Amino acid sequence: QITLKESGPTLAQPTETLTLTCSFSGFSLNTPGVGVGWIRQPPGKALEWLALIYWNDDRRYNSALRSRLTITKDASRNQFFLSMTNVDPVDTATYYCVHMGLRRWDYWGQGTLVTVSS
């Protein structure tokens, strides 16, 4: 059974760097083909894909946010991470960590609401 859970600050100050952690179980990031990622959803708005990383460290980013995002993993600890620099109130959203099956986001964390405010 695959489960994922996000953790990190619930409040961030503008211009800070936000770092989120996803802890997972039920799969390994050392297994060929496995991918994981981050998707966010501002309050009352649509889903927005942010980044993904594969078992072989291949990474992809949403081009609109590429300069501010870094996705990394620690397969030995069953965790992966998202860093977002220079956060702004428009980055206020629920952030989901997700497992990618064959061209689909099939397992989702419960989400963590991050509010960016001074």
Place this chain on the structure above:
Amino acid sequence: QSRLSQPRSASGTPGQRVTISCSGSTSNIGSNTVNWYQQFPGTAPRLLIHSDNQRPSGVPDRFSASKSGTSASLAISGLQSEDEADYYCATWDDSLDVYWAFGGGTKLTVL
């Protein structure tokens, strides 16, 4: 602005059949399989349909989907009150700057 276009809202009465459309382009729907997600308020999205028309285990067969060209659609037959939720389409996009695209979401109201 989403690369996939969905109607903002849809509605139906119990027992009716409702469809939700998702329009894209040759770089996304026209080239890749479409997934659909169901989301209730305050909860994470759930994978409802994958690979254009495949239901994961546990999804009622009242939910079906299809794709033609650069458009896809989700159909819900025998509409029930518990189907009231937001629905999103999503697909891989072959454009170098996108990779993954989501629709803007459709709020389904059961009247």
